[in-house]
Amino acid sequence: MKELIETIVKPLVDFPEDxxxxxxxxxxxxxxRLSVNRADMGKVIxxxxxxxxxxxxxxxxxxxxxxxxIFLEISE
Structure with missing residues (x-):
C-alpha cells in the first residue's frame, strides 16, 4: 500500500524525494501518514x-x- 501511495503522489509534486x-x-x-515538502502541500491537497x-x-x-x-493522513 505504501508503494501505491508513493506511485500516486510522486508525479504530482515538485520534490518527489521528500x-x-x-x-x-x-x-x-x-x-x-503521508508527508511531503511544504511547497507541495497545495498540489497534494x-x-x-x-x-x-x-x-x-x-x-x-x-x-x-x-x-x-484504512486511513490516510497528509502532513508536512
Whole structure:
C-alpha cells in the first residue's frame, strides 16, 4: 500500500524525494501518514481537497479486501 501511495503522489509534486509514507498499525485499523515538502502541500491537497479525496478513494478501494479500516493522513 505504501508503494501505491508513493506511485500516486510522486508525479504530482515538485520534490518527489521528500515524499515519505509511514505505516501505523492498530488492532482494527491501519493509518498511513503521508508527508511531503511544504511547497507541495497545495498540489497534494488540491482545490477544496479534491486531489486528497481522490487519493484517499483509490487507497481505500485498494485496501477494501483487508479486514481492517484504512486511513490516510497528509502532513508536512
Amino acid at each position: 515524499v515519505h509514507v509511514a505505516e501505523v498499525e492498530d488492532d482494527q485499523r491501519v493509518t498511513y 488540491g482545490k477544496q481537497g479534491r486531489v486528497a479525496k481522490a487519493i484517499r478513494t483509490v487507497v481505500y478501494a485498494a485496501g477494501s479486501s483487508q479486514q481492517r479500516k
